[in-house]
Amino acid sequence: MNHPTDPNEKAFLAAYDPTRYTPVAVTVDVAALTIRDGVFSVLLVRRANPPFAGEWCLPGGFIKPGPGGDFPDLATAAAARLALETGLTADPDDAPTALGRVQLRQLATFGGPGRDPRMHVVSVAYLAFAPDLPEPVAGPGTLEAAWTPVVEAEGVDLAFDHNAILAAAIKRARGKLEYTTMATAFLPAEFTIGDLKRVYEIIWGEPIRLTAGFRRKVHATKNFVERVGALTARRGTKGGRTAELYHAAGGELLLPPILSQATKDAIG
Amino acid sequence: MNHPTDPNEKAFLAAYDPTRYTPVAVTVDVAALTIRDGVFSVLLVRRANPPFAGEWCLPGGFIKPGPGGDFPDLATAAAARLALETGLTADPDDAPTALGRVQLRQLATFGGPGRDPRMHVVSVAYLAFAPDLPEPVAGPGTLEAAWTPVVEAEGVDLAFDHNAILAAAIKRARGKLEYTTMATAFLPAEFTIGDLKRVYEIIWGEPIRLTAGFRRKVHATKNFVERVGALTARRGTKGGRTAELYHAAGGELLLPPILSQATKDAIG
């Protein structure tokens, strides 16, 4: 970060009065996506206070200075907000908490006029890819918090312009699966190739016909998955061979991409 | 947009005082990228006023309400800022001004502590892909404005954290060429396949060895280019066959992607 040293600048700064201007507020909102019981879901909270008291929206809130007077980084604010609503604490010692496995990415910033009846508000939206998390707890300022199937959430009239943010989040998530290895973020630390395939099917909402092809692609991609060397304990009750376990191998890019049918249709 | 109707909400809003909180400011900054004389360049301006008076940075400024009291949309603010520094007016009647061909995309939002010595500032950065534009003019608050080769700009110590924004812009631009048809945004309305290939080479900073392959890919991609049906007037003085002219065909996606060598190396 660059900092001014000129003495003129110091005089200017001493005389600078930020309250002269029409105030603007900045919020950080989080679209936390996960898969719960095989359903693509998003974390929604119900507002306790006006505006939109009693209505559902994405968790979020104004950024404000901490005890030291400094504002937090945007990503830090987003992580804190998510921790507040999920009841999970982000462990600074990098312990493997459930929240530690959540992938936070900046989604987009929404700043059109009329978004908030109080004043002009610019919202920095974050996208969280999460493995199956525990039941959320209502944080301060919220009546309740709930993992909600995205198809259901899209039908709800959310507060502010959160329907637009949610739509962008879903679109981005579906796209990210195509050319990154982030599908693993929806799974626990150890998973099978079948689990991974199901992540794609659940989030895209379409079957993946290629069984062998999907496996080949996953194995051929550098740093996508790594064999653990153990088998799953039995799941389900309908029989079937026990599957090999894998864990995410830290890679990011998945190229050439695995395209969803929707994308294939779009490119003709 | 959703709006509260509850009478309790109206009372709450009447009593709401936005000046109670620590003020935050929001800026919109634009990384305008273009190709000038075969060189990948970015628009920089030199600040007239503190902080960082006399130093170079990306064009940008605080968002503030217009005459009607309403704040503009973020993208509108970015377009206005760019128009100010380039001397081009964005024609609302959609006339084919040079600025009309500029593609504006939101890049990312930067909001860490200590970005601005005056107060906490959150910057929404926009990425502009532009065809060769005229010499810029210094807008209000700037001493001068200049198209600067990106390799040179990366070496300059820019004001605020604009080096980080510029780096993100360059990275995004290089990536966008891989899987979108946005390379055409760097070219005039009519161009040749050779021109298009040169855009890739200039922005990626590496030669594309495939001549036939590149052509095939471009032609096979739906809505990438469309044959105009005319040939170029002679250019250069070294001879050679006259090329067919094409124009952008309105498509967005370029899949499977054309990968740069850098990306290929990254995926092993």
Next chain:
DNA sequence: TGAATAGTGTCTATCAGACATTATGTC
């Protein structure tokens, strides 16, 4: 044994990469 799930082998049409060839222009 049959059904269910996991994983491998193989064939083929397609395509990216490489390179040769043809076409059209200036000097």
Next chain:
DNA sequence: GACATAATGTCTGATAGACACTATTCA
């Protein structure tokens, strides 16, 4: 003709998609 640029043709190795087959488990 020598050279430069544009455009097309053709060969080959890799691979996505499709499908058949093997492997392991439970009822």
